[in-house]
Amino acid sequence: MIKGFSIRRGLRVLAAGCALAVLAGFGTCSAPAKADTTPPAAFNAPQPPVIMPAPSTLQTDGSAFALPARWQVIWQSPPTPLLTRAVQRFANRMSIVAGQTVSVENAGKDKNTFPIHIQYAREATFPAPTMREDYTLDVGPDGITLTAQGPAGVLHGLASLVQLVRREATGPVMAQAHIQDSPRFTWRGLMLDVSRHFMSIPTVERQIDAMEMVKLNVLHLHLSDGAAFRVESRHYPRLQKISSHGQYYTQAEIRNLVRYAADRGIRIVPEFDTPGHSFAMLLAYPQYASVLPMNTTDRAEINRAALDPTNPATYTFVRGLYAEMSALFPDPVFHIGGDEVVAKQWTLTPRIAHYMQAHHFATPADLQASFTNRVAQMLKADGKTVMGWDEILAASVPPHTIIESWRGPANTAKAAEAGLPVVVSGPYYLDRLLPASAYYETDPLDTRKDAAEAQAAAQTTGPGGTIATPTDTKPEAPVPPLTEQQKTLILGAEGALWTEVVDEDMLDARLWPRMAAVAERFWSTPQNCVPQTLYGRLAVTRDKLDLLGLKSREDADTLLDRLAAGETQVPRVLLSAVSPIRNYAHNHEFLQIRHKQTATEQDLNTPADIASPDSFEAEKFNAAAVAFVNGKVELRPELERQLTIWAANDAAFNQVAARHAALTPALGASAQLAALARAGLAALGTERTPGWREQARKALESARKDIAASSSIHVVTNTPQPAGDLIQRIVPGVEALVTREGGLTLP
Incomplete structure (x- = not known):
């Protein structure tokens, strides 16, 4: 076990993440792969493995084999104590991810063990700025070969092997693959x-x-x-x-x-x-x-x-x-x-x-x-x-x-x-x-200045959104691309x-x-960084990291229980669709100092401190809404189900907040989420009322304005922020439904 995490709890987490990746419709869950000319026999239906970071070259058809319980390491180069400890750590992680004990021992005479051959070159100083990190993996039902240029490559290869394991109804399996990998930056x-x-x-x-x-x-x-x-x-x-x-x-x-x-x-x-x-x-x-x-x-x-x-x-x-x-x-x-x-x-x-x-x-x-x-x-x-x-x-x-x-x-x-x-x-x-x-x-x-914040604002507001531009700074001359x-x-x-x-x-x-x-x-190389598949792969990676010891969701649950002990489900629904405001707008002391006000220490015990910058539920909804607009009409029931949950949550949130005062800063965000959800339902033809288009327009404009208020550090300095420091993440999906072109036409 690592850090006291239970295998049973971890399997629930992992299964949920894999299901989320599939439901979200994010496409392939691996780096671009080259087809293997001699694909191995599949253990189950092919499923592309998720490895983050994406390897330089990944050759796989998604075939997998039952994960052996007993392994032996055959060292082609004598192991250092560091690498011996790494293999034990690898066995521990494999056991947690697999949900059953995986033992890894040094080579012996027992032929009933699964072999992993490891070869590497020693380095005088490790770790060091010049350490060699390349590795090659060949993974098949007859054994694994890991070849590395140095100890770092061995560690990286073992990390990739853990990510090749997944759970299936019949038990844990390991994907077959050939990987050649090296880092872009040292x-x-x-x-x-x-x-x-x-x-x-x-x-x-x-x-x-x-x-x-x-x-x-x-x-x-x-x-x-x-x-x-x-x-x-x-x-x-x-x-x-x-x-x-x-x-x-x-x-x-x-x-x-x-x-x-x-x-x-x-x-x-x-x-x-x-x-x-x-x-x-x-x-x-x-x-x-x-x-x-x-x-x-x-x-x-x-x-x-x-x-x-x-x-x-x-x-x-x-x-x-x-x-x-x-x-x-x-x-x-x-x-x-x-x-x-x-x-x-x-x-x-x-x-x-x-x-x-x-x-x-x-x-x-x-x-x-x-x-x-x-x-x-x-x-x-x-x-x-x-x-x-x-x-x-x-x-x-x-x-x-x-x-x-x-x-x-x-x-x-x-x-x-x-x-x-x-x-x-x-x-x-x-x-x-x-x-x-x-x-x-x-x-x-x-060399684009503030590229990340511009990208964030564009993604959250959607194609029809408006992004506030800085008014208190002079535009800087563009920086030419770096020379070779x-x-x-x-x-x-x-x-x-x-x-x-x-x-x-x-x-x-x-x-x-x-x-x-x-x-x-x-x-990874730029061509292997595929934004369209990011969130599906990130959901799987998040769940494995949580499984192996991270406490991101466990800590969020603890913080939420402080705010609303015994009644966390309703605020959790709200938090599934919102994020904290950006670009230091939530850092109240930063803004106090900028405005030459008395600086005071900030209380980190609000819904905005629990809300995540990423909402996998919102990303799933936005992707499904766009797919629906583009013709996947079978997604209508799922869209209606999710929007109904968000629309109905506001009344319950008000009741819970009346009993837990720490939730009151989020009342505005709860009402705004309900308004957006009702707009989405109306666009789908559900619960449509007279004037729904105008109501939808107002809801989207209000949400966009709140998002734009923290679209850059310069804007933040001079712009009031939404109450509760929360912004909506489902705006692109709702906007797609309300203003969709082609596919189903609104009456």
């Missing part, structure tokens, strides 16, 4: 902010397990910021005594976590943000602050306080701290932050302004460049390569510095033009609460989750399954 990361909200070691380990299954290989931990410092320091103990709020990782826990990740082929890159975002450090050691006395009463100050780069003692402090932290993290890359330094921290401080003038620093960026270069030299002495956010590009930085691009493709191009390696994260900020499909549509090499030389400098990309409005109880649901879609974008 850096495929997840950035997790544990400063704003602390995440316990078991919670972080759970994310690492999921990362292994979808072939991510870098966990970037944001360990210090204005909110808190999260690692035990023996040289500067006030950091954990004062600045951790009692929640931090001991050095022993960090070492164990690094080993845990390495076992799964995942590097941990630490980030300790300087010289800005340093409020937590300076709360413990204020003598290094730019502005004294520090303002400890204004929450906005958490994001403003900066180190004093003109104080020699500051460098002694940073040198000692970074040396201590470097020793805990063996990875060659060390992230120093460098983002969002508030210039006034330096320019309005007389001693710093005088220093800048005396040393000919024309701008704060020049002063920061001096700081960055000195820190880089310190870390170079410890064998580290510096990584920083793209603000450090404002002035010269040391060669080989890795730039993390978060402020748009212009900065990606600028870094590449300077000959610096780049990791792209801006299009994959999961805390913007966009749906998986929006992130999936954006390629890491895409520039593309070689793109190491890869990261999905990023900042946790201002995400606590530990919400983490799994805010990361997954969207991170699985992002992982496919980082691993």
Whole structure:
């Protein structure tokens, strides 16, 4: 068992997900496959396997064979302890997914075992930036051959094997397949902010397990910021005594976590943000602050306080701290932050302004460049390569510095033009609460600005919807496509989750399954990233990840039970069709600071904190509505059934909300969902009343307006948001029914 998950519970979850994928009508559930010239005999009716990320080449006709209960590993190359543990983990996962015990042992003389031949090349250092991750799998009823270029390839091949298993009425089966696979990018990361909200070691380990299954290989931990410092320091103990709020990782826990990740082929890159975002450090050691006395009463100050780069003692402090932290993290890359330094921290401080003038620093960026270069030299002495956010590009930085691009493709191009390696994260900020499909549509090499948010708005509003455009910013010049030389400098990309409005109880649901879609974008070639099949495959992958230890739906159920103990079914119906508002509109503190209001800590105990950025029920409905409009008239009963449930739920929701006040912010969203559902029913000819077209138009316009209010960060700043911070996800389907052309004609 993994993390105490029961096989019985997992099978119910898995069966539900597979059924959802079929009902949704999303088409094929695998990457484009090449036909095998000699297909093996089918065990049951062919069914294409779901592997995420999509392999480079998948040859299969969907045939499958009964999953053997007893396996033996035949090592063509002697296994390392790491790989021996990986095989045991593989057996454990296979048992959970199969719903029956699968034992995997080293080769013996028993001929009644199912053989898996594994061959790989050893690597001196693992995991490492240069690790070889290619693998080949041949899977048939007589055995399996896994050939890998290195240990990472073995781990990836085993992860794919788990995904080849499915349950059928006769028992578990494994799909027959030939797979040749290799990653598109060498850096495929997840950035997790544990400063704003602390995440316990078991919670972080759970994310690492999921990362292994979808072939991510870098966990970037944001360990210090204005909110808190999260690692035990023996040289500067006030950091954990004062600045951790009692929640931090001991050095022993960090070492164990690094080993845990390495076992799964995942590097941990630490980030300790300087010289800005340093409020937590300076709360413990204020003598290094730019502005004294520090303002400890204004929450906005958490994001403003900066180190004093003109104080020699500051460098002694940073040198000692970074040396201590470097020793805990063996990875060659060390992230120093460098983002969002508030210039006034330096320019309005007389001693710093005088220093800048005396040393000919024309701008704060020049002063920061001096700081960055000195820190880089310190870390170079410890064998580290510096990584920083793209603000450090404002002035010269040391060669080989890795730039993390978060402020748009212009900065990606600028870094590449300077000959610096780049990791792209801006299009994959999961805390913007966009749906998986929006992130999936954006390629890491895409030079369109805000492509993800535009895609999200278009998908949710449908073809007739209107999207608000920014009115407070000047349009930027388009960024030309990257040259072939520039593309070689793109190491890869990261999905990023900042946790201002995400606590530990919400983490799994805010990361997954969207991170699985992002992982496919980082691993698979563009031609193998097929948006039309995403949600069907993502439903299956989500269920397997939950089965293997994630708590996304379990935590959502717990949170919902807090809001409406004993009466969760009715609010769950509403949450099946809505999502939280986007682009930081749900981050009330962010907007308070932007509007120069008093910043207050946000309560994360509302329906919007439970609602998912993705609604599989809504996606299923929207796809069925479009298919119905295009001639699949047999879908009418299912559409009517679902719309009737949503239409009738509002009356029940009002009754439940009268007994549970925490639900009242969602009353407006409940009424809006009912209005949309009634419009859809009327379009189908059910419960049609006089004036239904006008009522449908008003319902759709209201929903579109709410969606448009959070269509971009710029719009969010100046636009009122819907009550309850919820938007409707069934607008495209209802709109298709109301305005359909061809097929059935409305009387």
